[in-house]
Amino acid sequence: MELVVTSTDWGRVGDDGTVFVRTPDGERPVGQMPDATPEEALAFYTRRYDALALEVDLLHKRVNSGVLSPEEATQAVKTVRAQVTDANAVGDLAALGAKLDELGPVIATQREARRAEKARRLGEAREQKERLASEAERIASGRDWKHGANRLRELLDEWKQLPRIDKADDDALWKRFSSARSAYTKARKAHFAEQDEKREAARVVKERLVKEAESLADSTEWGPTAGRYRDLMRQWKAAGPAPKAVDDELWKRFRGAQDTFFGARDAANAALDAEFAANAEVKEQLIVEAEALLPALEGPDADLDAVKRSFRDVADRWDAAGKVPRDRVKGARGADARRRERDPQA
Numbered sequence: 492m493e494l495v496v497t498s499t500d501w502g503r504v505g506d507d508g509t510v511f512v513r514t515p516d517g518e519r520p521v522g523q524m525p526d527a528t529p530e531e532a533l534a535f536y537t538r539r540y541d542a543l544a545l546e547v548d549l550l551h552k553r554v555n556s557g558v559l560s561p562e563e564a565t566q567a568v569k570t571v572r573a574q575v576t577d578a579n580a581v582g583d584l585a586a587l588g589a590k591l592d593e594l595g596p597v598i599a600t601q602r603e604a605r606r607a608e609k610a611r612r613l614g615e616a617r618e619q620k621e622r623l624a625s626e627a628e629r630i631a632s633g634r635d636w637k638h639g640a641n642r643l644r645e646l647l648d649e650w651k652q653l654p655r656i657d658k659a660d661d662d663a664l665w666k667r668f669s670s671a672r673s674a675y676t677k678a679r680k681a682h683f684a685e686q687d688e689k690r691e692a693a694r695v696v697k698e699r700l701v702k703e704a705e706s707l708a709d710s711t712e713w714g715p716t717a718g719r720y721r722d723l724m725r726q727w728k729a730a731g732p733a734p735k736a737v738d739d740e741l742w743k744r745f746r747g748a749q750d751t752f753f754g755a756r757d758a759a760n761a762a763l764d765a766e767f768a769a770n771a772e773v774k775e776q777l778i779v780e781a782e783a784l785l786p787a788l789e790g791p792d793a794d795l796d797a798v799k800r801s802f803r804d805v806a807d808r809w810d811a812a813g814k815v816p817r818d819r820v821k822g823a824r825g826a827d828a829r830r831r832e833r834d835p836q837a
Contacts, residue, residue, distance in 0.1 A: 502536065502581030504529040510536050512581045521579040533581060540582030547571060547587045554594045561602035568594050616653045620664045623650055627671035636679050643672050694733035697741045700726055704748035713756045720749060764816035771815040773808075781805050 502512045508525035510532050511518040524532040550571055554564045568591055575587045623646050630639045650668065655661050700723050710716040727745065732738055784801050 499533060499537075499581070501540075501583055502533060504532045508532060510581065512536070512578075512584065515585050521581065536579065536581040539578070539580035540584070543574060543578055543580055544582065544587060547575065547590055551590055551594065554597055557601060561598050561605060564594065564598045564601070568598070612654060613656045617656050617660060617664075619653055620650065620656070620661070620668070624664050624667040624671065627668050627675075631671040631675040631678070634678075634682070636682055639675060640679065643675060647672070689731055690734050693730045694737050694741070696730040697727060697733055697738070697745070700730070701741050701744045701748070704745050708748040708751040709755075710752060711755070711759070713759070716752060717756065720752065763814070767814045767816050770813045773812040774815055777805050777809050777812070 500513070502510060502521070503518075504510050504524075507523070508527065509523045510521050512521045521536055522532075524535065527535070550567055553559055554568070559567065572588065572591050575584055575591065578584055627643060627646055630643060633639065646668075650665075656664075704720065704723055707716050707719060723745075733741065781802065784798055784805075
């Protein structure tokens, strides 16, 4: 006769087909299969247990691996525990509950580890934000208008990457950082506004100087006009820079007017120098004559009156000879002075 299985260590089948599971608190019914054999009924509810055991095992592994947050793990354990407690299955449900109980300390440890890690990260974030605020304040107290703005933008990008810390500290540090940026931006705008005003004032002054320089370009009053050009040059230097493109154009006009005047003066002087070249030859000969009279002044028999008459004659002829070229009088220093009249850097 075939053996009929109606009971196992974890469950049994009643005469009416009711399936019971055994637990530490006693047995309880999990279902009824009156049209199935006891073996089929126990096998059905045992398979349910196997599926539930697999779910518990998977959850156990996931929690231990740390892929779930402590909050997610706690909720998952709660959900599966409810399934185990009221499971309509046949098997060692107490063992499944015990396996879920093992996860409690694991989750607590993970929660503490995460809490410590969060505290560490917040501590680092606080230090980083303190550093960023301090550097922003150093930039704001300086006057590096070229690099300061770029560096503050970099600091802001760094700030945005950091997590928020406790509200009071975060707000206080942000206030320092933001105030430093605002102070720097305000000072930078004021600086460039002041520079623009100075350049605009310089433009007005230099336009006036250019107009006067151009009005003097055709003057033939060489001495007074050259002196006026020197005055204009001093005023040009004192005016400071105008906007670059405007400054370059104004300087080109100013220098062009100078060149026109001094070129004309140099040409006129060259013509006079050519005219006076012969006079220079006469005066050089007179110098030789005058030097030849010097020995006559020596000795007891020197005729001083005769020598004086000879010197007066040489002097009269010197005056009569007229002017000589300027370079024969002033030499290299005269040429340098003429160059300085035109060169603003001299």
